[in-house]
Structure formats: C-alpha cells, structure tokens
Amino acid sequence: MGNWWKEGVVYQVYPRSFYDSNGDGIGDLKGIIQKLDYLKELGVDIIWLNPIYKSPNADNGYDISDYYDIMDEFGTMEDFENLLDEAHKRGIKIIMDLVVNHSSDEHIWFIESRKSKDNPYRDYYIWRKGRGENAPNNWTSFFSGSAWEYDENTDEYYLHLFAVKQPDLNWENENLRKEVYKMMKWWLDKGIDGFRMDVINFISKVDGLPDDEDNKGLVGFKYYANGPRVHEYLQEMNREVLSKYDIMTVGETPGVTPEIGRLYVDNDRNELNMIFQFELMDIDSGKGGKWDVVPWKLTDFKRIMYKWYEGLKEKGWNSVYLNNHDQPRLVSRFGNDKEYRVESAKLLATFIHTWQGTPYIYQGEEIGMTNVAFDSIDDYRDIETINWYNEMLEKGLTPKEILEPIYKKGRDNARTPMQWDDTENAGFTKGIPWIKVNPNYKEINVKKALEDKNSVFYYYKKLIELRKKYPVIVYGDINLLFEDDEKIFAYTRSFEGQNILVLMNFSKDEVEIEIPKKLIESKMEILIGNYEVKDCLQDKVIFKPYEARVYKY
Known part of the structure; x- marks a missing residue:
C-alpha cells in the first residue's frame, strides 16, 4: 500500500x-x-x-x-x-x-428506532429514561442546550451531541x-x-x-x-x-x-x-x-x-x-x-x-x-x-x-x-x-x-511543485530555531542529504534576523519567497512585514 x-x-x-x-x-x-x-x-x-x-x-x-x-x-x-x-x-x-x-432523525434507522422500545432498530441509538422531569444526565450539546431530547412516543430521551436532528448512533450495537x-x-x-x-x-x-x-x-x-x-x-x-x-x-x-x-x-x-x-x-x-x-x-x-x-x-x-x-x-x-x-x-x-x-x-x-x-x-x-x-x-x-x-x-x-x-x-x-x-x-x-x-x-502552485520535487519537504526532520522569538518562526528540515531552511516573519514590523554561522557557511539557494530577494544570505538579514523565504542548502 x-x-x-x-x-x-x-x-x-x-x-x-x-x-x-x-x-x-x-x-x-x-x-x-x-x-x-x-x-x-x-x-x-x-x-x-x-x-x-x-x-x-x-x-x-x-x-x-x-x-x-x-x-x-x-x-x-x-x-x-x-x-x-x-x-x-x-x-x-x-x-x-x-x-x-x-x-439524521429522518434516517430510516431512527424512524424505526423511535417507534417502540422493542423495535429491532431501537438499540441503533442511545435511549435513556429521564430523571423525573429532567434529562438522563447533565451533558450539553455542541450547539447549545441539553444533549438530550425527549420523545413522547416511548417516554424516553435520545442522545444528540450535536443538533436535535442528529441523534447519536449506538456503536455498542x-x-x-x-x-x-x-x-x-x-x-x-x-x-x-x-x-x-x-x-x-x-x-x-x-x-x-x-x-x-x-x-x-x-x-x-x-x-x-x-x-x-x-x-x-x-x-x-x-x-x-x-x-x-x-x-x-x-x-x-x-x-x-x-x-x-x-x-x-x-x-x-x-x-x-x-x-x-x-x-x-x-x-x-x-x-x-x-x-x-x-x-x-x-x-x-x-x-x-x-x-x-x-x-x-x-x-x-x-x-x-x-x-x-x-x-x-x-x-x-x-x-x-x-x-x-x-x-x-x-x-x-x-x-x-x-x-x-x-x-x-x-x-x-x-x-x-x-x-x-x-x-x-x-x-x-x-x-x-x-x-x-x-x-x-x-x-x-x-x-x-x-x-x-x-x-x-x-x-x-x-x-x-x-x-x-x-x-x-x-x-x-x-x-x-x-x-x-x-x-x-x-x-x-x-x-x-x-x-x-x-x-x-x-x-501555492509553486509550493506544491517544490513539495513534489524535494522529498526533504515531505519527510525531513524538523529542527526549530529562535524558539522564544514572538515574531520569527524558523526551522530547518533534513532528509537523506537534502536540507532546507524556512524563515518567516509573523509580524507587521521589519525584523532583523541573525542567521546561525554554520548555515551561512553552507551554499544557500533560495527556493521561494514572498518578496523579491536579490542578495544571498548574510549573517544579519532584515525581514519585511510577513516576509517568508525557503532556502535549500
């Protein structure tokens, strides 16, 4: 496979x-x-x-x-x-x-299930008796209100974690x-x-x-x-x-x-x-x-x-x-x-x-x-x-x-x-x-x-093409740089001799990035960037607002 x-x-x-x-x-x-x-x-x-x-x-x-x-x-x-x-x-x-x-509550299974307590489809859903005037438990629905709906026909409640019209299926069955x-x-x-x-x-x-x-x-x-x-x-x-x-x-x-x-x-x-x-x-x-x-x-x-x-x-x-x-x-x-x-x-x-x-x-x-x-x-x-x-x-x-x-x-x-x-x-x-x-x-x-x-x-098209061309983008290990930086997100990826460096400025400010020395000494080739990049990678680089670059080395 x-x-x-x-x-x-x-x-x-x-x-x-x-x-x-x-x-x-x-x-x-x-x-x-x-x-x-x-x-x-x-x-x-x-x-x-x-x-x-x-x-x-x-x-x-x-x-x-x-x-x-x-x-x-x-x-x-x-x-x-x-x-x-x-x-x-x-x-x-x-x-x-x-x-x-x-x-859906309009599915044939549920239509059958709500007919009677001994219907063969009854147990395809989750039915419970209420507690007096109250629902069987205090769970709430994702869409507000109780996760239970009372059904007069059999005097029981069914569970719906989502809308009233979405009864939960009973996987125990x-x-x-x-x-x-x-x-x-x-x-x-x-x-x-x-x-x-x-x-x-x-x-x-x-x-x-x-x-x-x-x-x-x-x-x-x-x-x-x-x-x-x-x-x-x-x-x-x-x-x-x-x-x-x-x-x-x-x-x-x-x-x-x-x-x-x-x-x-x-x-x-x-x-x-x-x-x-x-x-x-x-x-x-x-x-x-x-x-x-x-x-x-x-x-x-x-x-x-x-x-x-x-x-x-x-x-x-x-x-x-x-x-x-x-x-x-x-x-x-x-x-x-x-x-x-x-x-x-x-x-x-x-x-x-x-x-x-x-x-x-x-x-x-x-x-x-x-x-x-x-x-x-x-x-x-x-x-x-x-x-x-x-x-x-x-x-x-x-x-x-x-x-x-x-x-x-x-x-x-x-x-x-x-x-x-x-x-x-x-x-x-x-x-x-x-x-x-x-x-x-x-x-x-x-x-x-x-x-x-x-x-x-x-x-996007170019990013997808790069992913198909370089296995490192799919399979490479990740090593984070500048972990504590609130503006810069950067990492390297490595796989079978291929390496990339990803640098991103997640802010609307210009930010200076100090590139680690061992990366500068590698032969860097830019694969993609969202601004025009003229120079090769220096030890200090000014990144524009929301600038992103990907280098191969």
Whole structure:
C-alpha cells in the first residue's frame, strides 16, 4: 500500500459553496466537475468532499438521512460517478466525509428506532429514561442546550451531541457497526480513495453515561471524547474494511493530546493514517471557550506544532491545516487581512507546505479569501452561530456585542461562496446564493489571481511543485530555531542529504534576523519567497512585514 497520502496535497471542497452549475444558488457536483481543471492547474492530488449524502440539512449535510444516496441539491449518483471518473482522469483522488457518530432523525434507522422500545432498530441509538422531569444526565450539546431530547412516543430521551436532528448512533450495537462497514465498502468499491471521519473519537461513550461533575467547558465531553472502546472499534473497522483497500483515512478528533493522538495513527496499531488535532485551533479561545476570543502568541503556535510533530514522528503522521469549513479564514485569523493580505497569505502557505505532514488547502485559501462581517444575524446560516446568538440575546447582550466574536470565529466565515470572478455573486451562481457572497469579491477572485503572476494562487502552485520535487519537504526532520522569538518562526528540515531552511516573519514590523554561522557557511539557494530577494544570505538579514523565504542548502 502506497504512501501517496503522505506525499499528496489535499484540497477541501465545501460543495454547497464551491460552484453552482444550475442557477439554484447552491453549489453542486456538476459545478465541481466544471472546476476540476482549475484544481489540476493548482497542482493538488486529493479532493476531500464535505458530505454530499441525502440530508434534510439541519447541519449542512452532517445530518445524513441516507448514506447510499446524494443530496437533491447537489445532483444525482450519476453526477457523482462522473465527478469520480473526471477527477481520476486528471490524476486527482477523492475522499469522502464519513459521518457515523450520528445520523439524521429522518434516517430510516431512527424512524424505526423511535417507534417502540422493542423495535429491532431501537438499540441503533442511545435511549435513556429521564430523571423525573429532567434529562438522563447533565451533558450539553455542541450547539447549545441539553444533549438530550425527549420523545413522547416511548417516554424516553435520545442522545444528540450535536443538533436535535442528529441523534447519536449506538456503536455498542454490533449490527449497527456491520451496517456502517457495509456502507463504507459500498463507497470504496465504487472507487473513492478514502474517508475523512467526522468526530470519529466520539463513537464510544463511557458506560452508564454519568453526570459530569466538573461542569467545565462542554459538559460531558470527557465521557465520550476518546471513549473506552474507540480503539477497539477502529481496529475492527480497519480489519473489516480499511485494510482491504489502498486508501487514505483522516480522523477528526477534538480533545486529543499527542499521546492520545499517537494511539489513532501508530502504524503498528492498524487504525487511521492521520488525524486532525484542534489544539492549534483553540489557540485564541479564552476560558469561556470558542466565542471568548483572546489574542494568540507565536511562541504558543510554535510550541503546539512542534509538540505534535515530536509526538507523532516515526510512529504516525500529521495533517497540517490552518482553516477548514468549521474555522475562520486563515489570513484573517493568523495573518493580516488588511494591509498585508497577500504577503501574510503567502507566509501562512509557506508554513503549511514546508512543515511535516499532509497539507490541506481549504477552498478559497489559495486566493487569499477573508472572513466576512455581515451586518445582521439574518445573513448567517450556521446553526451553531444562530443558536449561540439567540442564547446570548436572552442573557442580555446587544446584537453588536454578540456579532463581534462571530466575525472572528463563526463557521460561516469559511462558507461564503467561492469567489470566481468580479461578476455578480462572484461568478458562483446565476441565481440567489444560499448565503451572501463576501463583498470583497471584486478585489479577491480566481480570475484576477490567474491573471497576476505574483498572486497568492501561483505562490501555492509553486509550493506544491517544490513539495513534489524535494522529498526533504515531505519527510525531513524538523529542527526549530529562535524558539522564544514572538515574531520569527524558523526551522530547518533534513532528509537523506537534502536540507532546507524556512524563515518567516509573523509580524507587521521589519525584523532583523541573525542567521546561525554554520548555515551561512553552507551554499544557500533560495527556493521561494514572498518578496523579491536579490542578495544571498548574510549573517544579519532584515525581514519585511510577513516576509517568508525557503532556502535549500
């Protein structure tokens, strides 16, 4: 089985917002097919598709009502098969989202499950008696409120860690697990190249589902994140399904440390290829959680990334990303989306593509798309954002106070339509888009990027080419320089006689860098930089705001 998933570059497509081929305001599969040549030009090897299965869309497709069918708005199974063929023709692989911690309440399993306590599907979900007038325990949902919903029909509650319409599946039930594996094989036999597994480390809950006495943060989290049987289930999944195909697997695993993370990806344990860790994504979250936005420090950024590199090296593999469909835009969060948008977008790309691990590009990142700030909550579509907004209104906050953190951390920042050109709706649709386009699309769009040889797009393209040319960029060991510096992020990478030096100024100030003597004495060749560089490397170098350079030596 190949290591193509280590050497490849992944491009994440959020289908609803990518490209609309039929004018209904919603991106679709035919739209993705029409843009495959654009992705080929960028140079990516793998597309990760957010969920395209049949769904009532309570949580934008993460509530699946039929795992064997395609969401009406996105097209048909024939469209999907065409997409798979056309991608494969261009040497691009496709991985699908696998959402099996929960289903939709409109899935036939749940429709049956709620009919009666002795229904054969009853045990496919997690049902419990209430405590008098109260829920079975004090756990809270990711989307606000209790994680339990009362069902009058059988006088019991079902567990939903996410929306009310997303009941949790009961992995203790062997028949359920067999159904999941059967479905996975069905897609793999169709020719897909792997899975990104949604909150896969939540599938095992602690016996007895106890109250969470600590009551800090998300109540109940410690009783289902990395639960008691999760590794047993993943090893079974690997035995029954994953090991039989040459595929890529990446697990979304909130609440893991490198020690726990290693259990999921250790080659000897036969579970997953890699995971997404969220420690970096929590770097600007205060004590109050996600919406309590605090400033982040570069020293923490470096410490987190290096800790994960050290924690998984030789045993497993890292994924490297700075944004996705659930996170704000990287240039708005970690860069400077005003005066230095282009420079800082290139700087962040330099980091993603020269660190060890598989790089993930989220759609629009390669043209430097930014966060959005809609004037009214009415323009937002994300269930998490809307629920939290209403909860804060009830607590007496003003709309202005609530919108501020939403501008910084809301999931819709990533979900505004892809900006293709400067025509109406950024060329995304001829209809009315399901969510408004970011008003800066006239400035920031693909057409403009392709016409400008110094654009963020071509910088990404070159980084991807370098990664294919130099194995050191994929496999090299990392050695950090200037660890305590709050402005400079620098490291060397070494592999089989190849060496690179990465220097990045994560600030809007000019900074002098003193290059270690032994590096100066090497013959340095610049591979890429986001400013014009005329001279060879001296012992002292002035770095411009958000400047990045990569040298080979």
